[in-house]
Amino acid sequence: MAENYYDILGVGKGASDDEIKKAYRRAAHQHHPDKSGGDEAKFKKVNEAYQVLSDKSKRAQYDQFGQTFNGGQGGPAGGGQGFGGFDFSGFDFGGASSAGGNFEGVDFEDIFSNIFGGGGSSRSTRSRQSGRGQDIQVDLEITFAEMVEGVRKKVRLYKNxxxxxxxxxxxEPGASVKTCPTCKGSGQVQKITRSFLGSFSQVSVCPECEGRGQIYENKCLVCRGDGRVKKEEDIEIAVPAGIESGQTISLRGAGEAGAHGATAGDLYILVRVATHRKFTRHSLDILSQEEISFSLAALGGEIEIETIEGNLILKIPAGTQSGETFRIKGKGVPDLHGRGRGNHLVKIIVRVPRRLSRDQKRLLEELKNSGE
Ligand SMILES: [Zn+2]
Ligand SMILES: [Zn+2]
Incomplete structure (x- = not known):
């Protein structure tokens, strides 16, 4: 199992961006190869860990899929953008499985919220926060083969x-903060409406500071004080091997940014697996059909069959019946939680000839006369 990025930097899983930055500086300084006692391999690892943990969406993905990022072993050079060395086969939900949960019948999204530690309650707490960014939902279609192998996909978002x-x-950078003059720092304004029935007071959120009680002396010139800008963003989604069509991957914090630095929304990716011309999936097994001739079924022989990992020779025993199924072990779909892999089941259909040559007819007549 790959080394944990948090361990590499020596921070806890809940470390803030600031703590991560500090830990990175310390570790990078310590292992810098130009220094005596420096260690280039360690230095590289530290950089790699920082590249992931300092990026919100990468970190969220790492928290979800972390254990499969075989970082140190010939991981991508520079930027951490390539995926050459990643191995999806040993997929492991790290923290989730150690929580002792039984995953049968648990929906995918629930598993992920457990990983993030908050369970269902954390989302509702978050949504109460003012200015929290909107969640984004996107659909992602992957091929059958990608489902079996696991895949990384780029999704383009246009978002805040x-x-x-x-x-x-x-x-504006460097601007000082002052108490909001409109609400005098309370974040609320009181409106008094007078009518012949008397006067009513109504409390509402201060429009000037939007409830924060403080404002900047100078608003940011780029976003005009909102803290957000619309832009296109490419997000890489690690789709685990074995995912089922219709399951959702959630990436906390990868949704729309919140106003004035408030928590970002989440990104939900609904994964659809395209149908395959030859294979269907049943639980962890891959099913396919092959037609063989009447004589091959009777006499036995070999046929070439297609599996998700390429073609294979399948031995057909003499006397094979139509509808008989052969099992090719371990060529099915990997379990989403890294617990083994299904099989490939080939159903044999015996083709009975529709038209016969004179010779064939004669041979079959002989066969018939022999009692078959
Ligand atoms: Zn105010
Ligand atoms: Zn700004």
Whole structure:
């Protein structure tokens, strides 16, 4: 199992961006290869860990799929963008399985919320926060082969992202913060309406500071104080091998940015597996059919069959009946939680000839006369 990026940087799973940055500087300094006692391999690992953990969406994906990122072993050079060395075969839901849960019948999304530690309650807590970014839902179609192998897909989103100029705060860099003059820092304004029935007071969120009680002396020139800008963003989705059509992958924090640096929404990716011309899936097994001739079924022989991993020779025993099924072990769909892999089941259909030559007819007549 690959080394954990959090361990490499020496921080906890819940470390803030700031803590990660500090830990990175410390570790990078310590292992820098130009220094005496530096260690290039360790330095590379530290950089790799930081590239993932310092990026919100990468970190969220890592938290979900972390254990399969075989980082140190010839991982992508520079940028961490390539996927050459990744191995999906030993997929493991790390934290989730150690939670002792039984996954049968648990829906995919629930598993993920458990990984994120909050369970169902955390989402509702989050949504109460003012200005939280919207969730985004996208559909993603993958091929049957991609489902079996696991795949990384880029999804292009057009969304509200944190403004880079002000880092999402809405204040021009360097601007000082002052108490909102409209609400005097309370975040609320009171409106008094007078009518012949008396006067009513109504409390509402301060329009100037949107309830925060403080405003920047100078608003960010790029986002005009909102903290967000619309932009296109490519997000890489790690689709685990064995996923079923209709399951949803959730990436916390990869949705729309929140206003003024509030928590971002989540991204939900509904995965659809396209139908295959030859294979169908049944649980973890892959099913296919092959036609063989009447004589081959009777006499036995070999046929070439297609599996998801390429063609194979299948031995047909003499006397094979139409509808008989042969099992090719381990060529099925991997279990989503890394618990083994299904088989490939080939159903044999015996083709009875529709037209016969004179010779064939004579041979079959002989066969018939012999009692078959
Ligand atoms: Zn105010
Ligand atoms: Zn801005």
């Amino acid at each position: 992202a944190a403004c880079e100029h002000c880092k999402g705060t809405g204040g």
